[in-house]
Amino acid sequence: MACPNKSCSPVIPSGPRPQGISAGDGRKLGALHPFHQARMSDNIAPSLRSDPGRTSPGSLLCPTRRPGGFRTGAGGECEKNMLSERTDLRNVAIIAHVDHGKTTLVDGMLRQARVFRSNQQVMERVLDSNDLERERGITILAKNTAIHMWDPLQQLQVKINIVDTPGHADFGGEVERVMNMVDGVLLLIDAAEGPMPQTRFVLKKALERGHRAIVVINKVDRKGADPRDALNRTFDLFVELGATDAQADFTTVYTNAVTGQAGTTPELGPDLAPLFDAILRTIPAPRVDREAPLQMLVTTLDYDNYRGVTAVGRVFAGSITAGQSIVRLTAAGEVLPDRARYLYVHQGLERVEVEAAEAGEIIAIAGLEAIAIGETIASPDSPQALPTITVEAPTVQMTFAVNSSPFAGREGRWSTSRKLRERLFEELRHNVALRVEETASADTFLVSGRGELHLGILIETMRREGYEFEVSRPEVIFRTSDSGEVLEPFEEVHIETSPETAGAVVELLGARRGQMLDMGDTQKNSVRLIYLVPTRGLLGFRYQFLNATRGAGVMNTLFHGYVPKVGPVPTRSSGSLVAWEAGVATAFGLKNAEERGTLFIIPGVEVYEGMVVGEQARPGDLAVNVSKKKHLTNMRSSNKDIEVRLAAPRQMSLDEAVEFLAEDERLEVTPLGYRLRKKLLDTQERGKNAKRAKEEALEA
Numbered sequence: 001m002a003c004p005n006k007s008c009s010p011v012i013p014s015g016p017r018p019q020g021i022s023a024g025d026g027r028k029l030g031a032l033h034p035f036h037q038a039r040m041s042d043n044i045a046p047s048l049r050s051d052p053g054r055t056s057p058g059s060l061l062c063p064t065r066r067p068g069g070f071r072t073g074a075g076g077e078c079e080k081n082m083l084s085e086r087t088d089l090r091n092v093a094i095i096a097h098v099d100h101g102k103t104t105l106v107d108g109m110l111r112q113a114r115v116f117r118s119n120q121q122v123m124e125r126v127l128d129s130n131d132l133e134r135e136r137g138i139t140i141l142a143k144n145t146a147i148h149m150w151d152p153l154q155q156l157q158v159k160i161n162i163v164d165t166p167g168h169a170d171f172g173g174e175v176e177r178v179m180n181m182v183d184g185v186l187l188l189i190d191a192a193e194g195p196m197p198q199t200r201f202v203l204k205k206a207l208e209r210g211h212r213a214i215v216v217i218n219k220v221d222r223k224g225a226d227p228r229d230a231l232n233r234t235f236d237l238f239v240e241l242g243a244t245d246a247q248a249d250f251t252t253v254y255t256n257a258v259t260g261q262a263g264t265t266p267e268l269g270p271d272l273a274p275l276f277d278a279i280l281r282t283i284p285a286p287r288v289d290r291e292a293p294l295q296m297l298v299t300t301l302d303y304d305n306y307r308g309v310t311a312v313g314r315v316f317a318g319s320i321t322a323g324q325s326i327v328r329l330t331a332a333g334e335v336l337p338d339r340a341r342y343l344y345v346h347q348g349l350e351r352v353e354v355e356a357a358e359a360g361e362i363i364a365i366a367g368l369e370a371i372a373i374g375e376t377i378a379s380p381d382s383p384q385a386l387p388t389i390t391v392e393a394p395t396v397q398m399t400f401a402v403n404s405s406p407f408a409g410r411e412g413r414w415s416t417s418r419k420l421r422e423r424l425f426e427e428l429r430h431n432v433a434l435r436v437e438e439t440a441s442a443d444t445f446l447v448s449g450r451g452e453l454h455l456g457i458l459i460e461t462m463r464r465e466g467y468e469f470e471v472s473r474p475e476v477i478f479r480t481s482d483s484g485e486v487l488e489p490f491e492e493v494h495i496e497t498s499p500e501t502a503g504a505v506v507e508l509l510g511a512r513r514g515q516m517l518d519m520g521d522t523q524k525n526s527v528r529l530i531y532l533v534p535t536r537g538l539l540g541f542r543y544q545f546l547n548a549t550r551g552a553g554v555m556n557t558l559f560h561g562y563v564p565k566v567g568p569v570p571t572r573s574s575g576s577l578v579a580w581e582a583g584v585a586t587a588f589g590l591k592n593a594e595e596r597g598t599l600f601i602i603p604g605v606e607v608y609e610g611m612v613v614g615e616q617a618r619p620g621d622l623a624v625n626v627s628k629k630k631h632l633t634n635m636r637s638s639n640k641d642i643e644v645r646l647a648a649p650r651q652m653s654l655d656e657a658v659e660f661l662a663e664d665e666r667l668e669v670t671p672l673g674y675r676l677r678k679k680l681l682d683t684q685e686r687g688k689n690a691k692r693a694k695e696e697a698l699e700a
């Protein structure tokens with residue numbers, strides 16, 4: 001369906017438009033710590049500083065309390081217990097498919113709101129601040145920032161809390177809970193790609209919460225950009241997802257996030273002013289009851305090096321003062337008295353300490369040691385829980401166990417089951433889409449998540465913290481329907497690849513019981529395939545997909561739902577080359593093994609019996625003696641005997657190693673690296689087991 005003019009045209013009202021963007025000086029925050037007030041005003045260009053005489057006109061405001069920011073619902077009267085509109089505040093989340101430019105756009109917004117000093121060196125995508133995010137170039141954790149700007153229409157300094165969210169499907173849980181903090185979203189769409197699978201997921205979550213969206217068609221400068229088509233398809237998506245008329249009547253802004261330009265048409269202006277304008281005009285101001293008893297929902301947890309665990313969330317009702325008594329209402333229904341020792345609000349990239357905050361604001365409280373996501377922080381006099389946070393259930397699980405390899409304890413700082421248990425359960429406090437369960441063995445824990453990447457990031461994070469452990473192959477989580485039928489998760493898979501490699505992809509997905517939903521050409525001389533595939537068939541699939549498409553294919557997945565289980569899905573067809581005794585790999589030993597497949601190690605690497613040292617080209621495992629030394633004599637016939645040339649080993653990333661795992665294999669993970677191994681290390685025992693299994697299969 002094409003986008004009707006009315007629905008997609010910008011709805012920025014006429015009237016005075018903002019005269020550029022003004023940064024805030026914090027004066028309207030009222031309760032800011034004097035130290036931060038000074039620092040914040042230092043960052044602001046004099047011409048943009050707010051004029052203390054230009055606070056909001058009295059007619060708009062609630063006169064009984066502090067100046068600025070409150071407008072009552074009816075009649076302009078401020079009465080006890082009635083909802084008032086915080087016109088001095090906007091809370092907005094930036095949501096999109098992976099890589100559509102969310103973090104880059106936040107960079108631009110922060111820069112133009114003059115959050116940085118003029119001489120400050122700021123790296124690109126400054127919010128992607130943790131090591132893993134920078135290495136992988138993706139956002140993993142949602143992050144809060146805030147800017148201030150002068151709104152000439154309201155004659156008011158407005159604070160905009162901006163939450164950047166991750167776009168990768170595995171971190172959808174982060175996006176889901178961020179929806180609790182905001183009143184509207186910026187939905188970014190890549191002008192060349194249009195809406196993608198994760199766009200659908202995040203938009204669905206935003207619409208379900210009743211949020212208004214501003215559609216931001218980003219990357220209009222990109223080769224192949226078709227803003228009109230992207231907009232039409234986005235409008236169709238709104239309709240398809242059941243948007244209300246008001247939601248479908250969205251404002252559209254076009255941007256180039258890299259250069260920090262925006263426009264109400266694809267002809268961009270010099271800066272992001274049209275985007276800021278759209279936020280002020282379209283994202284609803286929080287409507288809150290500031291006289292009600294305190295209620296804050298803990299949505300994110302963070303750590304402050306000095307003050308420990310920090311709970312971040314929105315104050316839904318009432319107000320909070322630093323040092324006041326509160327109660328924590330836990331998911332289990334407990335009412336735990338505590339104290340809100342340190343209180344912060346967001347300012348630019350930082351948090352600034354404040355004395356008090358009121359309903360509508362996104363705050364952080366430090367010093368609540370055992371706090372968990374989903375808890376309500378409430379007034380001790382009238383504790384009332386807010387609906388707790390729900391996110392979609394995990395679909396993939398794997399075991400995390402104490403490292404049982406012969407090298408256990410050598411490389412890790414923490415390796416005991418007590419430490420492993422503590423760390424995994426600790427993760428649950430802030431990684432809400434994760435589940436951890438005990439198993440029959442005290443050394444093994446079952447960890448469930450939203451996908452291989454979700455679990456992979458946890459493995460990598462723990463490894464870097466000094467933990468040593470072993471993990472099993474990821475498996476999907478089955479469910480049983482009310483009628484007793486076994487159900488399994490399916491994913492909608494969107495693929496774009498070259499016409500030459502499309503056939504290979506069709507073949508691979510066909511073997512994995514994929515059902516083709518659509519196939520078509522794109523304008524970019526590539527083929528677009530849409531499939532429904534059992535999640536089982538996608539575990540370990542990415543590497544094969546990249547090989548089949550020669551690295552040029554792009555694959556995106558979206559959880560489709562649980563459907564009746566289909567028949568067997570083939571897993572890895574190749575076997576493993578397994579070291580058959582402990583020792584140090586030699587060039588001579590590896591040369592022999594190399595004839596059977598691809599090696600993962602180089603000469604000089606210490607191995608143990610049962611360690612996987614390569615991939616066998618054929619199915620089934622093969623024990624190889626990679627430590628074998630050449631029998632030396634005094635006589636050498638030629639240089640050939642001295643020099644052994646080996647092909648470069650296959651170097652696997654942690655994600656690839658997890659994908660490679662067979663059912664009877666484990667990945668040993670330590671701070672120094674990772675090793676693949678058979679679960680059962682003893683070569684003879686494994687041989688006997690394999691024989692027995694074969695006989696049983698024949699009998700059956």
Ligand SMILES: Nc1nc2c(ncn2[C@@H]2O[C@H](COP(=O)(O)OP(=O)(O)OP(=O)(O)O)[C@@H](O)[C@H]2O)c(=O)[nH]1
Nearest residue numbers: 098099100101102103104138139167219256257258
């Ligand atoms: N040409 C062009 N490139 C852009 C634009 N906006 C972002 N990019 C590039 O797109 C890539 C991804 O940008 P990010 O800001 O990391 O995207 P993201 O949406 O935050 O990604 P995730 O958080 O991983 O989902 C980066 O290489 C950016 O430089 C744009 O307007 N034009």
Ligand SMILES: [Mg+2]
Nearest residue numbers: 102103138139
């Ligand atoms: Mg990002």
